[in-house]
Amino acid sequence: MKKVLIITYYWPPAGGPGVQRWLKFVKYLPGFGIEPIVYIPENPTYPLLDEGLLSEVSPDVTILKNRIIEPYGWASAFSKSSTKKISSGIIPHKRKQSFLQRIMLWVRGNLFIPDARVLWVKPSVTYLSKYISENAIDTIITTGPPHSLHLIGLKIKEKHNIKWVADFRDPWTTIGYHKALKLSSFAAKKHRTLEKKVLTTADTILVTSPTTKQEFQALTTKPIAVITNGYDVETIAKHPLDEQFTIAHIGSFLSERNPRILWKALSELIAENSEFKAHFQLKLIGAVSREVLDAIEEFELSGYINNRGYVSHSEAVSEQRKSQVLLLVEIDSEETKCIIPGKLFEYMVSERPILAIGPEEADFAAIIKATNTGIFITYDDKDKLKDSILLYFNQYLQGNLKANAIGLQQYSRKNLTGQLAQLLKN
Numbered sequence: 001m002k003k004v005l006i007i008t009y010y011w012p013p014a015g016g017p018g019v020q021r022w023l024k025f026v027k028y029l030p031g032f033g034i035e036p037i038v039y040i041p042e043n044p045t046y047p048l049l050d051e052g053l054l055s056e057v058s059p060d061v062t063i064l065k066n067r068i069i070e071p072y073g074w075a076s077a078f079s080k081s082s083t084k085k086i087s088s089g090i091i092p093h094k095r096k097q098s099f100l101q102r103i104m105l106w107v108r109g110n111l112f113i114p115d116a117r118v119l120w121v122k123p124s125v126t127y128l129s130k131y132i133s134e135n136a137i138d139t140i141i142t143t144g145p146p147h148s149l150h151l152i153g154l155k156i157k158e159k160h161n162i163k164w165v166a167d168f169r170d171p172w173t174t175i176g177y178h179k180a181l182k183l184s185s186f187a188a189k190k191h192r193t194l195e196k197k198v199l200t201t202a203d204t205i206l207v208t209s210p211t212t213k214q215e216f217q218a219l220t221t222k223p224i225a226v227i228t229n230g231y232d233v234e235t236i237a238k239h240p241l242d243e244q245f246t247i248a249h250i251g252s253f254l255s256e257r258n259p260r261i262l263w264k265a266l267s268e269l270i271a272e273n274s275e276f277k278a279h280f281q282l283k284l285i286g287a288v289s290r291e292v293l294d295a296i297e298e299f300e301l302s303g304y305i306n307n308r309g310y311v312s313h314s315e316a317v318s319e320q321r322k323s324q325v326l327l328l329v330e331i332d333s334e335e336t337k338c339i340i341p342g343k344l345f346e347y348m349v350s351e352r353p354i355l356a357i358g359p360e361e362a363d364f365a366a367i368i369k370a371t372n373t374g375i376f377i378t379y380d381d382k383d384k385l386k387d388s389i390l391l392y393f394n395q396y397l398q399g400n401l402k403a404n405a406i407g408l409q410q411y412s413r414k415n416l417t418g419q420l421a422q423l424l425k426n
Helices: 017-032 051-056 071-075 080-087 099-110 118-135 148-159 185-201 210-217 260-272 274-279 290-298 313-322 334-338 343-348 363-371 382-398 413-425
Strands: 002-007 034-041 062-066 139-144 163-168 204-207 224-226 245-250 280-285 305-309 325-329 354-358 374-378
Touching (some): 051 313, 062 118, 148 163, 163 185, 204 210, 245 382, 260 274, 260 280, 343 363, 354 382, 374 382
Parallel strands (some): 002 034, 002 139, 034 062, 163 204, 204 224, 245 280, 280 305, 325 354, 354 374
């Protein structure tokens, strides 16, 4: 059986979307004749924890661990709350950043390049070089963010005649929060230099969206494969649907994703339609930024919120299957057209219709349309947004609100792992 070494930062008991992709690939790779060996930090600082995910790790998988020096651990001594938010990608709007937060962002962006886990690179290369030589490993995979893990792959590639696959779950220099890091011109240039060196040195690049592939093709001639995230078969007990007309957002609600067009549309519908007012509830499952909550209050929607906060993955899946409508929001910018949120695929198999808001020509809009799983609206079309909410609301009143999805099998985690296995065997 072919052995493949997977270098990842996020692994159970880490919670959040970053852990899901490779947790599921590792689950299914043995069925395709590949033995995964997983290398993770021994003492990580995870912003979110989900102990329930530990049960999904097979006892037969070889797990390698090595200590990591975590600057976020030092920073939490000054402000545990700010450190947790910044490390999970929740960055306050610059007008609302405290002096300490501004300093933390500057340090994160300019002193730790490409990210705060860069101090793990050197000890990892030393540890893994010995393991690779002693165990006849001929293929490694690095997955980022954090993109410092690609530097581990880069240095191992330089030392060993080994196949290297660099997996980008998110872009590097065009990711949504990159501009918020207060980068100096030197730091910005170093990010771009490292990004290009990784892209031109790895044997194969993996990305999760067609737009990211197109962007990277301008930087490298190496082969680039698109393998999206996907859904797994979840053994979640079936619950009746919420009695109220719930529109639910599952996952982190970041400051830059604050959809004022939605808050305005909901506020107008409540004022115009007494029946909608009586039945509507906004359900928030996951960490929510202060800016989003402030905007909700500004549009006088606070009385309609059920804010559950962060819950386990299994509970989040249960909540989305109970909800009437599932809300998907992406930042309105050219850089985020490539982002296909991991939760989209779990949304698609929940049998609940999706209300999606994002930038024009977003990659995930094409998936929603092709699978008949919801409605996509751009940020400049409030009338369509209101009409879409009313369409779903009237179907809810009639008792026939349901998504009728088509062609979902291509996004199953097992099918996607088959694509990965084929790539690794070539």
